Amino acid sequence: MDEDRAVQAEYLKALAHPTRIRIMELLEQDGHCVTNIGEKLDLKQSNISQHLGILRSRGILSLRREGGHSIYCIKDPRALEILQLVRQKQAS
Amino acid sequence: MDEDRAVQAEYLKALAHPTRIRIMELLEQDGHCVTNIGEKLDLKQSNISQHLGILRSRGILSLRREGGHSIYCIKDPRALEILQLVRQKQAS
DNA sequence: CACTTTTATTATTATATTCTAATAATAACC
DNA sequence: GGTTATTATTAGAATATAATAATAAAAGTG
Numbered sequence: 001m002d003e004d005r006a007v008q009a010e011y012l013k014a015l016a017h018p019t020r021i022r023i024m025e026l027l028e029q030d031g032h033c034v035t036n037i038g039e040k041l042d043l044k045q046s047n048i049s050q051h052l053g054i055l056r057s058r059g060i061l062s063l064r065r066e067g068g069h070s071i072y073c074i075k076d077p078r079a080l081e082i083l084q085l086v087r088q089k090q091a092s
Numbered sequence: 093m094d095e096d097r098a099v100q101a102e103y104l105k106a107l108a109h110p111t112r113i114r115i116m117e118l119l120e121q122d123g124h125c126v127t128n129i130g131e132k133l134d135l136k137q138s139n140i141s142q143h144l145g146i147l148r149s150r151g152i153l154s155l156r157r158e159g160g161h162s163i164y165c166i167k168d169p170r171a172l173e174i175l176q177l178v179r180q181k182q183a184s
Numbered sequence: 185c186a187c188t189t190t191t192a193t194t195a196t197t198a199t200a201t202t203c204t205a206a207t208a209a210t211a212a213c214c
Numbered sequence: 215g216g217t218t219a220t221t222a223t224t225a226g227a228a229t230a231t232a233a234t235a236a237t238a239a240a241a242g243t244g
Contacts, residue, residue: 005110008178012108018097034191047233049192068190068241078181082174086100089151089170126221139203141222160212160220193238201230208223
């Protein structure tokens, strides 16, 4: 199906951004809230929120609310495998 | 390094397009020339050539000339592993 | 309830991608 | 050498992405 490849492309596109790669690296350890991520990455809140929204809309991240905070976590571990492969490629 | 993530993002971006995914699927079997790919995918020659150029510039494809034809082949099999993971994700 | 904190959304601007069409470059063939 | 076939490159227009700033929404705190 051709629709499938569009979905696949969207999925890869979600990972294909330096900031979103950094977010994935950060969340690999633990869930974090938006403010926290923004501080660690030194980026504006709205920007982080948008990036998180993109990753979530593709099913890569999940979100739970916890006392006024939005805690984002990695939902799809295959995204980490993909990033691992990309890193290997670079090392070679 | 932050430069690394930019390179990683470029690599993923190269795969993050429906047409380029189709090209990867086609080349998974065998190398093909530009005209051939253009016919199978029913797309303009210049468009195909551009997509192939992108995949090649990221080290994903390689090119050999053969009697007036440019034969493109998959150079980095890790790209196939990545696409495989993306497909799995979709199936789940 | 006012106030603050946290997050999401919207509008805008700047940049990047993608496709098409046209042209150039390369190499086979007669 | 001229012609054709194949591929690459360029320019242009349309669309998509990304960052910022501003605002809205939601929820905790005093």
